[in-house]
Amino acid sequence: MHELSLVLSMIEICEEQARLKGFERIEKIVIEAGMLSGVSVPSLRFSFDSARKGTITEWAVLEVMEPPGTGWCVSCSRTVLLNDPFRECPGCGHGGITPTGGMDFRIRELRVR
């Protein structure tokens, strides 16, 4: 359940943005949790529901985008989909794929009033 501390960090960022940019209510938070980010989206939603009360995010809808994992295969010289953490190229079976995408966990956008 590291998702709880991630949610607390997310709320902290939202509160900080509210101070910096002068808004009082967040209607929607759009976040990106890549398939290789190590974040469980159901746990994240569960933690968010517990932690949001009394914060600026209390009434916000949480929209989660889950981009696929990608990796670079040296032997194919191309980017391949890598949703299985087992680092084998789905094309040629070569091991040792370097993950290149789908590892991010970030706030993309806030819709505020």
Added chain:
Amino acid sequence: MCVNCGCGKSNKGHRHETQGRPVSPGQFRNSQHSHSHGESESAETRRIFLEMDILDRNDRLADENRIFFREKGVLSLNLLSGPGAGKTTLIEKTAGALAKRFPLMVIEGDQATSRDADRIRQKGIPAIQINTGQGCHLDAHMVGHASEELPLVSGGVLFIENVGNLVCPALFDLGESARVVLFSVTEGEDKPLKYPGMFQWADLVLLTKTDLLPYLDFDRDTAVNYIQAMNPDVTIHLLSSKTGEGLEGWIGWIDERRIRADETSARTDA
């Protein structure tokens, strides 16, 4: 438009792929995407495009810790494993082998009790206990404060024993010089497949409790293959803290890392 994130900026000027292999999740995140996005406004609702990493604060504090440890000339090792893989026992045994050669320091992370720090202090090694309460992992903020309370001695080694957990600590960069994952032979060969996040960022994997191998159906080669499938470049050593067998490989690895850390700090000083 940037094809990777869909923002209005051109692809030029910000990278999405790293040069070479990132060595920690924090470094991976930091190497990505550094352009800022503007705001767009409608009559009622404003859209604020943030593109802000949620672990950014932890990563920044981890970088501060890393600089602090480097300035102090300390090699910091983040010890990670599931509960009961033998992290504290390994530190005790390592202290027996190394304490006469150079200073050792320990930060202990557990949900509750100071039992581990007490065990380490009994060996004459300074130790600070962090109790995470409901938290399931250490973070850079906790480690930063704990390290201020320790006598960090140049040329020494700081062991940061994380909370026993194969999932959550993987995401949190503490500012360590290297990540050491312990994996005991009683856990089953397939742990690296089931907990890939923990294994993929390791610099060293220690297969521990090898004295029990004669009593188990644990297949060493399969375990090593699974570790390498998750992390092809990782160093793997087998050892038993109980009998001392294989400890020299681990000690040798620490020595090599200390020399490398010295060279880095000499380069930074110059």
